[in-house]
Amino acid sequence: MWAELNERNKAETLRVLVENTPTHYVLVRDDQTLTQAHDVIAAADIIAIDCETFGSADNPDGALDPWSGNMAGFSVSTRDYSFYIPLNHDERTKLTEARVFERLKPLLERIPNVMHNAPFDCKWFAVKYGVNLIDTLHADTRIMAMAFDENRSHRLKDLCTDWLRMPGDNFDQLFGRTPFNQIPLDVALAYAAGDTEKTLKLYDWIRGHYGKRDDLKRIEQLVFNVEMPVCRQFIRSDIRGIRFDTEMANALDAQFEREESELQTQIYTLLGEDINLNSPVQLSRKLFTDLKLPDNDNGSTGVRALKRIKKEHPIVPLILEYRAVGKLRQAFTSKLPHNVKSDGKIHPWHNTWGAATGRFTCSNPNTQQIPAKRPEIRHLFMASGPDRILVSIDYSQIELRVLAHMANETVLIEAFEQGRDIHSTTAALISKGAYTYEDIERYKDTDGHAAAKFRKQAKIVNFGIVYGMGAGKLADTLEITKADAQTIIDDYFRGYPGIKRYMDEQHAKVMRDGFVTDLYGRKRRLHTDIKAKERWKVFAAQRMGGNFPIQAGAGTILKQAIADLELILPQYDVFILLQVHDELLFDCPRTITATALDHIRSTMENAVNLRCPVRCDVEINPERWLKKVDADAWFNEDENE
Known part of the structure; x- marks a missing residue:
C-alpha cells in the first residue's frame, strides 16, 4: 500500500511540476529552438551548465562514470532563459548529438560558465563529446558555498532552499531508480532547467555578499584566485589520468594472498584451532578468555586495542600483520585493476575542497591512501610512455x-x-x-x-x-x-x-x-x-x-603553488597527475632539464612567505612512481649523452 501511495504522490508531484513549468524554460527539440538557444547563449555574459546522465541495465553505476555511461541531455541557463537540450532520451527529438554540438560547442567553449560540482559536468562533456568547459569555468557554486559555511549540506537544492528560499525537488524522490533517459521530456525540462537556473541565482546571491565585510572580501580572493584555478587544474589532471600496471598488480595481489595465508596458518597454530579471524566475537573469546590476555578495552579487538597488548603474546603482532596485508589487498591490489579505464589509465576523482579544512580528498580510487611504506604498490603507477617520466615534488615538513x-x-x-x-x-x-x-x-x-x-x-x-x-x-x-x-x-x-x-x-x-x-x-x-x-x-x-x-x-x-604553476607548467610540457598530502606527482618529458625542474620547485617554495624558509624535495622516477634515481646522476648522464 505504501509503495502504491508513494507512486501516486510522485505522479501528482510530476504533474504539478510540468504544469508549473515557467514560460522562460525552453525544450530544445528542433532547429528553431536550437537557433533560439544559440542566439540567447551568444548574447550572455555568463551561463550555468548541468548535465543529466545514465548508465545501462548491466552497469547502472555508469551514470557516475563518463568513461562507461551516457549523457541523457544537458541544461543551460542565462539570466533570462533556461534551456534543456535532450541528447539520448527514449523520447526522441528532431536533433542529433552532432547537430547540437555543431551549433553550441563553439559558444559553450567561449562563454564563461558556472556549475554546481563542476568537475562532474566538465569531465562528462570532455570525455563524451570533446567539449572543453574547463578553460571557461568561472565558478563552482559548491566551492563558493563551502567557503561560506563548511559545516552544512552543500547540495544545490538544500542551499537554494535555505539561502534563496527556493525549494527544490529531490531527484531520488521524483524519479527513484528510473534512468534519466527514460524520463519524459516535459518532466526533464522542468527539472533540469530549474537546476541551472538555481545555480546561476545562487552564484549571484553569494557574489552579492562578498563586498559586505572585509573577511568576505578575503574569502572572495581565496575562491577566485586560489580555489578555482586549483579546481580547473585537477579536472584536467583527472581526465589525463595515470598509467597503471594491471598485470603487475595481479601478481602482487597473489603474493599478498600467499602472505595472508601463511600468517593465517601461524595464527591458527598458536590458537590451537581454526576460527573466523574477521569475527570480533570469536577472536575476542580466544584472546581474552582462552589465552587470558589483558582486556583493557572491554573485549575490543580493534587495532588500537591490539597494539596495547602486542607485547603480551606473539599471536597479537601476527594478527595485526594479517589485517594489514588483508587491507592492502582489499584497498589496492584487488581493487585498483577495476579502476582502470579502456585507455589503460586510472582516472581518480580529486575533490579539491573535500574536507572541512579545505584539504583535498580523492576517490575512485583514493590515491592519497596509497602507502609510501609499501613502495611496491606505488610502483604499479607508471610514466605515460617511453618519452615521459614521473617527477614528485614534496613540501618538506610544511605543517x-x-x-x-x-x-x-x-x-x-x-x-x-x-x-x-x-x-x-x-x-x-x-x-x-x-x-x-x-x-x-x-x-x-x-x-x-x-x-x-x-x-x-x-x-x-x-x-x-x-x-x-x-x-x-x-x-x-x-x-x-x-x-x-x-x-x-x-x-x-x-x-x-x-x-x-x-x-x-x-x-x-x-x-x-x-x-x-x-x-x-x-x-x-x-x-x-x-x-x-x-x-x-x-x-x-x-x-x-x-x-x-x-x-x-x-x-x-x-593550492597557492598549484595556482602559481598554472602558467608555468605549459612552458615545459609538464602536467600534474596526482596530489598526495603535501606532494604533487608530475608527468614530465624525459628531456626535461634541471633548470626547468628548479623553476617548478622554486615556484612552489615561493608560494608563501613565512618567518622560516619553505623547502621542497624533488624526486625523479623515470618509469614507476617511487622508483627514484639520483637526480644529479640522472642529469649528468643526460649531459654525457
Missing part, C-alpha cells in the same frame, strides 16, 4: 613550518633557518639534556640506541601536536604509559613556549569567536555552546582550533 610561523616560535624558526633536523632538535629537547642535538644526529639510525628512541618519539610528538594529539593517544602510539606521555608533552611545550602560547590563544579565540582562520582567511566554524555534560565537545573544538590553521594553512600553500 611544522606553518606551526613555527603561526606560533612565532624562535627555537623552531632558527632550526629551520640553520637547516637543522627538526625531529632531532625536539629529541634533544625532550631528552632533558641526556643527549645533545649532535648526539641524536649521530645515533638516530642506530637500532636500540636511546638517542634513536628519543628521535622516534620526537617525530611522533612533532606531528601529533599539529593534530592536537593528547596524552592518551600519544601513549598508545609510543606504547608507553599515559603519565610518561604527558611528561613528554609538558617537556615539549616547556622547550617550545611559543607553541604553548599559540595553542592557548587559539583555544581562547575559539571560545570567544566560535571560529578560527588560516593564513588565507579560510574559516573553520567550531561549535562551543555546549552543555557542561558535553565538555568533550568543547575540548574537541579547542583542539581543532589549534590545529586547523596549521593543516589548512599548509594545504592552502600547496
